[in-house]
Amino acid sequence: MKAAVIGSGVGGMAIAIRLAIKGYKVTVFEQSSRVGGKLNELRMDGFRFDTGPSLFTLPELVDELFALAGNEGTKLLSYKKLENVTRYFYPDGKVLNSWADPVRFANEAEAVLGEPAENIQKYLSECSELYRLTSKMFIFSPFPTLEGFKSKEAQEIGKNIKMLKAFETMHGVNSRSFSKEQTVQLFNRFATYNGSNPYKAPGTLTIIPHLEHNVGAYFPEKGMYSIAEAMQALAVKLGVKFELGCPVQRIEYKSSKVAGIRANGVSEAYDIVVNNTDIFNAYPKLMPERKLNWFYKRQKPSSSALIFYWGVRGEYPKLDLHNILFSTNYAQEFKVLGDKGISSDPTVYIFISSKLVKQDAPMGHENWFVMVNAPEDCGQDWNEITKTTRTNILKKIRQETGIDIEPNIVCEDILTPPLIEQKTGSYRGALYGISSNNRFAAFSRHPNRSKSINGLYFTGGSVHPGGGIPLCLASAKIVDNLIKPV
Numbered sequence: 370m371k372a373a374v375i376g377s378g379v380g381g382m383a384i385a386i387r388l389a390i391k392g393y394k395v396t397v398f399e400q401s402s403r404v405g406g407k408l409n410e411l412r413m414d415g416f417r418f419d420t421g422p423s424l425f426t427l428p429e430l431v432d433e434l435f436a437l438a439g440n441e442g443t444k445l446l447s448y449k450k451l452e453n454v455t456r457y458f459y460p461d462g463k464v465l466n467s468w469a470d471p472v473r474f475a476n477e478a479e480a481v482l483g484e485p486a487e488n489i490q491k492y493l494s495e496c497s498e499l500y501r502l503t504s505k506m507f508i509f510s511p512f513p514t515l516e517g518f519k520s521k522e523a524q525e526i527g528k529n530i531k532m533l534k535a536f537e538t539m540h541g542v543n544s545r546s547f548s549k550e551q552t553v554q555l556f557n558r559f560a561t562y563n564g565s566n567p568y569k570a571p572g573t574l575t576i577i578p579h580l581e582h583n584v585g586a587y588f589p590e591k592g593m594y595s596i597a598e599a600m601q602a603l604a605v606k607l608g609v610k611f612e613l614g615c616p617v618q619r620i621e622y623k624s625s626k627v628a629g630i631r632a633n634g635v636s637e638a639y640d641i642v643v644n645n646t647d648i649f650n651a652y653p654k655l656m657p658e659r660k661l662n663w664f665y666k667r668q669k670p671s672s673s674a675l676i677f678y679w680g681v682r683g684e685y686p687k688l689d690l691h692n693i694l695f696s697t698n699y700a701q702e703f704k705v706l707g708d709k710g711i712s713s714d715p716t717v718y719i720f721i722s723s724k725l726v727k728q729d730a731p732m733g734h735e736n737w738f739v740m741v742n743a744p745e746d747c748g749q750d751w752n753e754i755t756k757t758t759r760t761n762i763l764k765k766i767r768q769e770t771g772i773d774i775e776p777n778i779v780c781e782d783i784l785t786p787p788l789i790e791q792k793t794g795s796y797r798g799a800l801y802g803i804s805s806n807n808r809f810a811a812f813s814r815h816p817n818r819s820k821s822i823n824g825l826y827f828t829g830g831s832v833h834p835g836g837g838i839p840l841c842l843a844s845a846k847i848v849d850n851l852i853k854p855v
């Protein structure tokens with residue numbers, strides 16, 4: 370039995386590994402010359418940058434893949450738990466470390482922000498309970514089905530419906546949970562972990578901080594891209610073939626059964642096809658006769674990002690691996706994003722992998738990945754936005770950290786929403802598929818199996834259960850469970 374996987378993102382490589390283990394002869398077709406999709410890297414003037422994801426949570430989902438492969442999977446990826454997850458800088462000069470130990474973090478928040486530690490501990494334990502209640506049904510099961518609604522988990526959710534916090538916004542939940550605006554801002558930020566707006570997204574998204582604050586954040590010893598490299602290495606060991614630089618042109622099917630794919634003008638027969646490309650581009654480009662159902666089509670993309678990769682001279686101990694420089698008015702920032710722009714006072718995220726991976730920057734230098742949230746591409750003037758935002762970011766770094774970085778930038782690359790779409794096929798440059806800006810989002814993602822074409826499956830951030838490395842891995846696991854062994 371032959372399986373074709375279109376796209377070598379996290380979801381694509383995870384399903385390739387799983388199908389190879391199941392006994393399929395698997396080929397992964399990737400348009401780019403390298404694997405990883407959004408999980409990728411850039412090398413420039415002696416610096417190495419992870420270009421996409423930087424925060425690694427639920428690493429056990431990657432471990433599970435390696436474990437499934439038995440001996441083949443051992444020692445392909447090593448990572449460690451971070452002691453301090455993020456260093457937060459506020460406009461009034463406060464600096465807060467979010468320690469992985471929840472008690473230590475709560476005590477630090479009390480000392481720095483004046484937020485009673487018990488508020489944070491109570492909140493984090495509610496996040497944990499919410500994750501326990503919802504994750505099996507919403508993350509690790511196929512697109513909500515009738516059987517799913519009758520399950521034990523669904524019944525438990527039914528009995529504890531208030532705990533879902535689906536009828537409040539995330540900001541609403543955070544505002545009533547904390548006494549200090551700055552704590553609310555910190556926890557509102559987690560909506561951006563799936564490209565959403567905390568003032569619109571349901572309170573159910575407060576499960577996100579559970580992953581970082583209760584379970585922990587991790588970092589691979591050789592940087593984020595080593596996750597993609599390890600997955601590729603495992604897939605190759607298992608006999609998966611990679612066709613790189615090979616865009617698929619069509620998914621082929623005969624009446625209601627998948628027939629194969631067409632690439633380089635040549636049709637090839639496959640028993641099953643798994644699409645890992647963005648669903649909003651896959652329908653019009655790979656199967657134009659099949660229309661994406663209006664229900665999915667009307668969903669709004671998640672936010673995108675504007676990123677500067679700066680090789681910088683000097684070392685800056687004030688900054689840690691993950692740093693956030695908060696804006697003065699978070700609500701205003703999201704209002705501007707909603708109007709498809711970037712605020713003149715944006716929250717700035719700085720990720721410096723060379724703090725842990727010394728070989729990522731030459732001696733006496735650091736590799737700065739500087740990112741702000743951006744709207745999806747709607748044809749804005751990105752040259753102008755990039756120029757203005759760069760100036761605003763440099764000003765913000767000076768104001769909140771006292772570091773004048775501009776004279777020390779020795780090399781630079783930039784990623785805009787249109788470039789994200791160009792490089793990864795992500796519709797309008799969205800980072801996480803559709804946004805979760807309404808309480809029905811969990812039910813609004815495209816399912817993992819085609820209803821009209823037998824043998825066609827979908828994995829990755831644009832389909833159920835959503836974007837981010839853990840959810841893409843979960844989507845591959847769901848697809849795996851839907852496919853019979855050879």
Ligand SMILES: Cc1cc2nc3c(=O)[nH]c(=O)nc-3n(C[C@H](O)[C@H](O)[C@H](O)COP(=O)(O)OP(=O)(O)OC[C@H]3O[C@@H](n4cnc5c(N)ncnc54)[C@H](O)[C@@H]3O)c2cc1C
Pocket residue numbers: 375376377378379380381398399400401404405406407408420421422423424425426615616617618645646647674676789792793794795800801828829830831835836837838839841
């Ligand atoms: C800047 C940025 C920051 C992020 N930060 C985080 C983070 O900190 N933590 C986290 O967990 N997640 C983060 N994410 C999200 C995470 O990267 C994605 O959700 C995840 O990597 C998407 O994986 P995927 O399986 O959907 O495939 P994708 O990465 O979307 O890959 C799809 C692949 O399909 C290929 N393709 C497209 N069309 C074709 C075709 N016709 N033929 C062949 N190949 C094709 C593309 O080239 C691409 O390689 C971030 C994303 C970005 C961009």
